[in-house]
Amino acid sequence: xxxxxxxxxxxxxxxxxxxxxxxxxxxxxxxxxxxxxxxxxxxxxxxxxxxxxxxxxxxxxxxxxxxxxxxxxxxxxxxxxxxxxxxxxxxxxxxxxxxxxxxxxxxxxxxxxxxxxxxxxxxxxxxxxxxx
Numbered sequence: 710x711x712x713x714x715x716x717x718x719x720x721x722x723x724x725x726x727x728x729x730x731x732x733x734x735x736x737x738x739x740x741x742x743x744x745x746x747x748x749x750x751x752x753x754x755x756x757x758x759x760x761x762x763x764x765x766x767x768x769x770x771x772x773x774x775x776x777x778x779x780x781x782x783x784x785x786x787x788x789x790x791x792x793x794x795x796x797x798x799x800x801x802x803x804x805x806x807x808x809x810x811x812x813x814x815x816x817x818x819x820x821x822x823x824x825x826x827x828x829x830x831x832x833x834x835x836x837x838x839x840x841x
Contacts, residue, residue, distance in 0.1 A: 714758045719788040722750045723806065731779035736809075738777040743803040743828035744768075746785035751799055751834050754787045758797070759836040766796070768832040775827045780809030780818065783827070795835050803828040 724746065732739050748765060755763030777783060784804050791798035804824035810817040 720754045721786040723784040728779040736779040747801040750787040763834040763836040766833040771830040781805045782807035801830040
């Protein structure tokens with residue numbers, strides 16, 4: 710264990726969304742993409758807090774706020790909000806930090822300031838009982 714087991718501890722990942730991931734008109738990407746990012750960032754959170762990948766037990770809420778497009782750079786943050794004996798309640802947020810601007814050219818893009826929130830969720834992960 711790394712000693713980071715404190716409420717408020719957070720981990721963030723960033724990823725470029727390739728055009729191959731677009732599933733719908735307008736280069737839209739399905740909402741499940743954000744949930745996949747949340748699983749990845751929850752895994753790192755568990756490794757850093759408990760020295761184990763943990764297991765995702767389930768979501769309590771998921772809210773799709775804005776669309777995700779191919780060509781976006783998206784970041785996903787997991788924040789530890791409650792610590793049980795083996796369970797960890799985690800709040801997630803995914804934000805678009807850069808977006809393609811194809812109206813200016815095929816490779817043009819903009820940094821979004823502020824970022825656009827696309828998905829929020831709350832879920833629970835479970836970790837093994839610490840050896841001791």
